[in-house]
Amino acid sequence: MAHFEKANNLNEWLDQRIGLNTLKKVMQTEYWIPKDINFLWAMGMVLAATFGILVVSGIFLLMYYKPDTNLAFDSVNYTIMSEVGYGWLWRHIHGIGASIVFLIIYIHMFTGIYYGSYKRGRELIWLSGMGLFVAFSAEAFSGYMLPWGQMSYWAGMVITNLFSGGSLEAYGLVEWIRGDYVPGDAYLTRFFMLHVFLIPLVIIGLIVLHFGSLRLPHVNNQEGAEIDFEEAAELYKAGKVKESKVIPFSPVFLSKDVFVMGVYFVLFFYLVFYNFNFAMDPVNFDPADGLKTPAHIYPEWYFLWSYEILRPFSKDVGLIAFGIAQAALFFLPFIDRSPNVAPAHKRGLFQVWFWVLLVDMIVLTAMGKLPPTDPVFAFIGLVSAVLFLLMGPALFIITLFEKKLEKGA
Amino acid sequence: MGNEQKGRRDFMGLSLGLFTAAGSIGALYAMKRSWDPLPSVKAAGFTTIDLSVAKENELIVEKWRGKPIFILKKTAEMKPHDRDLVIGSDRFHMSIGLCTHLGCIPAYKKDSKTFFCACHGGVFDASGVNEPGLPPPSPLEIPPFKIAGTKLILGEEGPEYKQMLDAGLTV
Numbered sequence: 001m002a003h004f005e006k007a008n009n010l011n012e013w014l015d016q017r018i019g020l021n022t023l024k025k026v027m028q029t030e031y032w033i034p035k036d037i038n039f040l041w042a043m044g045m046v047l048a049a050t051f052g053i054l055v056v057s058g059i060f061l062l063m064y065y066k067p068d069t070n071l072a073f074d075s076v077n078y079t080i081m082s083e084v085g086y087g088w089l090w091r092h093i094h095g096i097g098a099s100i101v102f103l104i105i106y107i108h109m110f111t112g113i114y115y116g117s118y119k120r121g122r123e124l125i126w127l128s129g130m131g132l133f134v135a136f137s138a139e140a141f142s143g144y145m146l147p148w149g150q151m152s153y154w155a156g157m158v159i160t161n162l163f164s165g166g167s168l169e170a171y172g173l174v175e176w177i178r179g180d181y182v183p184g185d186a187y188l189t190r191f192f193m194l195h196v197f198l199i200p201l202v203i204i205g206l207i208v209l210h211f212g213s214l215r216l217p218h219v220n221n222q223e224g225a226e227i228d229f230e231e232a233a234e235l236y237k238a239g240k241v242k243e244s245k246v247i248p249f250s251p252v253f254l255s256k257d258v259f260v261m262g263v264y265f266v267l268f269f270y271l272v273f274y275n276f277n278f279a280m281d282p283v284n285f286d287p288a289d290g291l292k293t294p295a296h297i298y299p300e301w302y303f304l305w306s307y308e309i310l311r312p313f314s315k316d317v318g319l320i321a322f323g324i325a326q327a328a329l330f331f332l333p334f335i336d337r338s339p340n341v342a343p344a345h346k347r348g349l350f351q352v353w354f355w356v357l358l359v360d361m362i363v364l365t366a367m368g369k370l371p372p373t374d375p376v377f378a379f380i381g382l383v384s385a386v387l388f389l390l391m392g393p394a395l396f397i398i399t400l401f402e403k404k405l406e407k408g409a
Numbered sequence: 410m411g412n413e414q415k416g417r418r419d420f421m422g423l424s425l426g427l428f429t430a431a432g433s434i435g436a437l438y439a440m441k442r443s444w445d446p447l448p449s450v451k452a453a454g455f456t457t458i459d460l461s462v463a464k465e466n467e468l469i470v471e472k473w474r475g476k477p478i479f480i481l482k483k484t485a486e487m488k489p490h491d492r493d494l495v496i497g498s499d500r501f502h503m504s505i506g507l508c509t510h511l512g513c514i515p516a517y518k519k520d521s522k523t524f525f526c527a528c529h530g531g532v533f534d535a536s537g538v539n540e541p542g543l544p545p546p547s548p549l550e551i552p553p554f555k556i557a558g559t560k561l562i563l564g565e566e567g568p569e570y571k572q573m574l575d576a577g578l579t580v
Contacts, residue, residue: 158511167546169580176441180450182475190444290475293513295527315510315546 028250032233034221035245041219042260043108049261050101050268051203057093058196065146067192069185072148073287089272095279096271098140102302104264105133113332114354116341117220123333124213130330132206135199140300142195148188149284154297156183156191166316182290224341296371304368305361309389311368312382321389328392335392338399346405349398353391360387455564460496468517470506473552473563477506477514479524480561481535487522490536492551492578494569496559503561504537504549515549524549551579 007013014020033041064084066075080087109129112118118126141159145152160183164174179186218229227245235244247253271278283294299307310322344351367381456473463469463482471478483493483500494501508515513528524533529544537549555567566574573579 154512161512171580175446176444179444179446180475181446181454184450184475186447186450291470291472291477291514293528297511297513297528315544 029248031249032229032246033219033249033253034227035247036221036223038222039260040111042257043104043111045257046261046264047104047108050097050104053093054097057090060090061094062196067189069148069188072146072188076147092272092276096276098143099279100268105136110358114344115220116224118333119341121217126333128206128210128213132210135203135206139195139199142191142199145191147284148288150286150288150294151281151284153183153288154294155299158297166319222343298369305364308364308368308381309385312378312385321385325388335396336399337396338402340405342405347402353395353398357391360384455562458561459559460501460561461559466519479504479506483535487535492536496556502536504551508545509547510544
C-alpha cells in the first residue's frame with residue numbers, strides 16, 4: 001500500500017484518498033469556458049437542473065403510484081392528488097417539468113445549430129445530445145402511459161401500432177412490445193419499469209458521455225473562434241483575468257448559469273402553481289377504455305411536429321417520412337459540408353435555412369394540434385411536411401457552396 | 410512472448426469469447442421470451458359468440474383480446490360479399506372494430522348502412538370495405554374465427570377463415 005500521512009482536516013483526508021483537489025481542478029476551477037457567450041449557453045445546466053427536479057418529484061410519486069390497470073388511475077388521481085400530503089405538488093412539478101424540459105431541449109438544440117456547435121471535433125457532442133433527445137422522448141412517452149387515462153391508452157395504442165410497419169403488418173412485433181393483444185397489465189408494468197429505471201439509467205449514461213465529449217473540443221463561443229485554451233488559462237491563473245479569453249467553469253461560469261436558472265425557475269414555478277393545466281390533458285382524466293376512442297387523438301405539444309409529418313401522407317409513405325424525420329437530425333454534422341464554425345448570421349444562405357427550419361417546425365407543431373378534417377390546414381400540414389423533408393438535401397447543397405470565412409474577421 | 414505461449418493465449422481468448430457469445434445469445438433469448446405475452450393472456454384470447462340473437466341492421470359489439478368486434482346481420486338489400494359469414498340463409502359481417510388507419514373505433518350509421526370513423530373521416534360499407542380516397546388503406550380486418558353451428562369461436566382458425574386468408578380478404 002502507498003504511504004499515508006496523518007491528515008490535518010477533512011479536505012486533506014479526502015484529498016489523500018480520492019484526490020479531491022485534483023478532482024476539483026479538473027471538473028471545476030480549471031475547466032475553462034470561453035468568455036464570449038450569452039444566456040443561451042446556460043441551457044445545458046438548466047436542463048441538468050430540470051432533470052434533477054424530475055428525478056426528485058418522481059421519487060415521491062413512485063412511493064404511492066400503483067402499476068396495475070385496475071389501480072393506476074385512482075392511485076394517481078385520488079391517492080396522490082387528494083390523500084398524499086403535497087402529492088399534488090410532485091405531480092404538477094413532474095408534469096410541468098416533463099413538458100418544459102422539451103422547450104429547453106429545443107432551445108438548446110437550435111442554439112447548437114445556429115452557432116455551428118456540431119462541427120468538426122464536436123460531432124460526438126451533437127450525437128450524444130440527439131441520443132438524449134430520443135431517450136427523453138421515450139421517457140416522456142412511457143411516463144404518459146402511467147396514469148392510465150384515455151389519452152394514455154389510446155396514445156399507447158396508436159404509437160405501438162406504428163411498429164407494425166404499415167403494409168409489413170408485423171402485428172407479432174406489436175403484440176411482443178405490448179405483451180398483450182392490446183395495451184393491458186403486462187404493457188403497463190413494462191412501461192413502468194422503462195420509465196422509472198432503464199430509460200433514466202440510459203439518460204444518466206448519455207449525460208456523462210455528453211459532458212465528456214465536450215471536454216476536449218471545449219464549449220463553443222459566439223463567434224466560433226478558435227481559442228488557445230492553454231495560453232488563455234495561463235493568463236487567467238496569472239491574475240490577468242481581464243485579458244484572458246476564458247473563465248473557470250466553477251465558480252464563474254456556474255454563477256452566470258445560476259442567474260439564468262433563477263429567471264427560469266420563476267417561470268417554471270409560476271406554471272406549477274398557477275397554470276399546471278397546460279400540462280394536463282383533460283381527456284386523460286377519463287379512465288382508460290379500450291372500447292371507446294376519444295374523438296381526437298393528439299400527442300403532447302413537443303411531439304406534434306413529428307406527428308404532423310406522419311399524418312398528411314398515406315399510411316406507408318407517412319411511416320417512411322416519419323422515420324426519416326426522426327433520424328435526420330442525427331446526421332446534421334455530416335450533411336453540413338461547410339468548413340466554417342460561425343454563427344448563422346455570418347454564413348449567408350445558411351441563416352435563411354436556419355430560420356426556415358425553425359418556422360417550419362413551429363408551423364408543423366400548430367397543424368399537428370388541429371383536427372385533420374379542415375382541408376386548408378391539412379394542405380398547410382402537407383406542404384410543411386414536404387418542406388421539412390427537403391431541408392436535409394437543401395442544407396447539403398447550400399453548405400457545399402458556402403464560402404470559407406476569413407478567421408478573425 | 411514465445412509462439413507457443415501466444416498460441417495458447419489466443420486459444421484462451423477465443424474460448425472465452427465463444428462462451429461469452431453463447432451465453433449472451435442465451436440471455437438475449439430469455440429476455441425476448443420474458444417480453445412475450447403470458448400464457449394466461451394467450452389463453453384468454455378465445456371468445457365464443459352466439460349469432461342466433463342478432464337482428465338485421467343492428468350492430469353488436471363484442472370484446473375479443475381487448476378489441477371491439479363488430480357483428481352485423483345483413484339485410485336482403487345489402488350486397489353480399491366474399492367476406493360475409495354465411496350461416497344457413499343468414500349473412501353476417503364480422504370484423505375487428507378498429508379503423509385500419511390509426512386504430513380508432515368507427516361508429517355504425519343505421520341509415521346509410523356504413524361505418525364512419527370520427528378521427529379522420531374514414532368510411533366503410535356494410536361489408537367492412539373502405540371507401541376509396543379516404544385515409545383508411547384497407548378494409549376492416551377479420552379476426553381468426555371458427556363457425557360451430559350458430560356459434561362463433563374467435564381466436565381459432567376454422568376452414569372458412571383459412572379460405573378468406575388464402576383469398577387475401579383479410580390479414
